[in-house]
Amino acid sequence: MAIRIGIPRALAYYSFYPQWKTFFEELGAEVILSPLTNKHIVNEGIRDTVTDACIPIKVYHGHVASLAGKVDYIFVPRIVGLDHDATLCPKFLGLPDMIKSSVKGIPPLLTPRFDVRDGRFAPAKAWMKVAEVLGAGYRHALLAYRKSVKVKQYYEELLTSRMLPEEAVSLLDKLAASVKGEKKTPSDVKSSIASAKSSSARSSELQNSNICLAVVGYPYMIYDEFINCGLLDTLKRLGVSILTPEMVPAKARQAQAKKQPKYLFWYYSNQVIRSVYYFFQENMVDGVIHLTAFACGPDAMVDKLLELDCQKHGRIPYLSLCLDEHTGRAGILTRLEAFTDMLVRKRGVRQ
Numbered sequence: 001m002a003i004r005i006g007i008p009r010a011l012a013y014y015s016f017y018p019q020w021k022t023f024f025e026e027l028g029a030e031v032i033l034s035p036l037t038n039k040h041i042v043n044e045g046i047r048d049t050v051t052d053a054c055i056p057i058k059v060y061h062g063h064v065a066s067l068a069g070k071v072d073y074i075f076v077p078r079i080v081g082l083d084h085d086a087t088l089c090p091k092f093l094g095l096p097d098m099i100k101s102s103v104k105g106i107p108p109l110l111t112p113r114f115d116v117r118d119g120r121f122a123p124a125k126a127w128m129k130v131a132e133v134l135g136a137g138y139r140h141a142l143l144a145y146r147k148s149v150k151v152k153q154y155y156e157e158l159l160t161s162r163m164l165p166e167e168a169v170s171l172l173d174k175l176a177a178s179v180k181g182e183k184k185t186p187s188d189v190k191s192s193i194a195s196a197k198s199s200s201a202r203s204s205e206l207q208n209s210n211i212c213l214a215v216v217g218y219p220y221m222i223y224d225e226f227i228n229c230g231l232l233d234t235l236k237r238l239g240v241s242i243l244t245p246e247m248v249p250a251k252a253r254q255a256q257a258k259k260q261p262k263y264l265f266w267y268y269s270n271q272v273i274r275s276v277y278y279f280f281q282e283n284m285v286d287g288v289i290h291l292t293a294f295a296c297g298p299d300a301m302v303d304k305l306l307e308l309d310c311q312k313h314g315r316i317p318y319l320s321l322c323l324d325e326h327t328g329r330a331g332i333l334t335r336l337e338a339f340t341d342m343l344v345r346k347r348g349v350r351q
């Protein structure tokens with residue numbers, strides 16, 4: 001029977017899931033993803049986590065608990081550095097330790113340490129260690145790693161074509177299944193990705209005739225519809241099109257780094273600031289919504305910086321929404337309606 005690897009659907013899942021899944025499946029393992037965040041998962045997370053943790057960390061604990069008894073290993077990477085400018089926030093760095101000491105009755109964890117500052121080959125080496133634990137040979141693991149890097153690249157291309165992560169994941173799953181069933185070759189996959197990208201970009205262009213908002217924050221806040229009380233769906237119903245940091249190509253984001261008077265210490269925070277600079281430069285948005293997590297240290301700074309930047313760039317309307325486990329749908333809906341009404345009046349657009 002194949003080894004079953006559990007992946008919690010939270011935190012870095014939104015940035016890396018297709019890569020992780022590809023790597024494990026190429027080694028013959030079965031990947032089991034925790035369910036979409038729900039009330040039960042949040043409650044389990046609150047029970048297991050220290051009280052002053054942010055909501056994404058609480059939710060992560062709940063996702064880990066939901067995998068107990070269903071898998072042989074749970075994948076809880078220690079992600080330290082994804083570029084040379086910053087590290088991830090301390091809670092990411094201590095994640096495996098927090099999980100080990102807080103969540104009871106779980107199987108062994110796979111906790112590779114990823115830090116690109118350790119050298120060009122550091123990520124590959126970390127993956128090789130994971131493969132060793134799973135009993136895979138070096139050559140096999142290397143091929144799996146290379147394929148996983150390719151899939152990550154496809155995933156990022158789909159996101160920059162303005163697809164949401166769940167849509168991109170499901171498209172990649174379908175393509176992977178058709179390659180296995182020999183209905184498609186790798187070059188068919190490339191052309192399917194290209195056509196999915198252009199149709200996604202076309203449909204966003206059509207939507208962009210109305211109000212367009214930058215919805216910024218960390219991917220695990222923007223795309224977890226339970227944490228943010230269905231924010232993206234609500235905006236869609238209000239006829240608003242959205243742009244998120246993941247929709248800006250990595251190179252374009254990096255090019256904005258020079259505008260930062262000083263880099264922040266945290267990777268995701270820099271990505272948020274740089275993507276907003278990009279939206280301003282390209283004159284793409286009518287307003288900015290920032291999703292912050294209650295008790296998030298980095299966000300205390302990011303939120304103020306964004307507010308000041310919006311003022312500096314011609315008083316771009318700015319809405320900050322602070323989320324925790326007590327946030328209610330009605331409150332979010334009211335604020336989004338008021339914000340979009342104000343933008344419609346400001347622009348003189350009837351939707």
Ligand code: SF4
Nearest residue numbers: 054089091293296297
């Ligand atoms: S950056 Fe903030 S929201 Fe994200 S894990 Fe760290 S403290 Fe939580």
